[in-house]
Amino acid sequence: MATPNVLNLQIPENKSVDEGFDYSQRGQWLRAAVLGATDGLVSVASLMMGVGAVKHEVKTMILTGFAGLVAGACSMAIGEFVSVSSQLDIEISHMKRAASVNKESKSEQLPNPVQAAAASALAFIFGAIVPLLAASFIVNHKVRLAVVVAAVTIALAVFGWIGARLGGTPVVKSCARVLVGGWMAMAITFGLTKGVSSSTL
Secondary structure (H helix, E strand, O other): OOHHHHHHHHOHHHOOOOOOOOHHHHHHHHHHHHHHHHHHHHHHHHHHHHHHOOOOOHHHHHHHHHHHHHHHHHHHHHHHHHHHHHHHHHHHHHHHHOOOOOHHHHHOOOOOHHHHHHHHHHHHHHHHHHHHHHHHOOOOHHHHHHHHHHHHHHHHHHHHHHHHHHHOOOHHHHHHHHHHHHHHHHHHHHHHHHHHHHHHO
């Protein structure tokens, strides 16, 4: 007679762990990390492709990429810090106005500007290293450009897959979005730089 009661008690334990999981809890650090890595990868690769359209020396491409890495990492960190700090100020002001808010539990979910800035900068550097390494050991100019494009394509697909898996979004859509965006950025930078160099310099 007690068996049905035991079965009833086991039902709550069989509920899916993922049911009701709030992926938005990952939003702050995931946004900064994915944005930083993708931006570092695409912007530095595009800079190197633009310079590579008119300059064939390996040193010139590497120096351009390194300068883009440093400037981009600083820009991403500062921008993320300012943005998240503004969001933090707004949320704190809202908490102070809401008398019924549980301040202790709410403070655990507040955004961290320093953490977001550091994640964004480090992710940018991680992404920017890919085209730099790809171009460092290739002497032939045309082969070097092809290797950079191939390396960036693979990295974009990986970043898109990681972002989709961690964020709970469709993998194909995420990968296609970053791939098309990255290809367009490199192609436009290469083409415009080549055109400007041929017509004005």
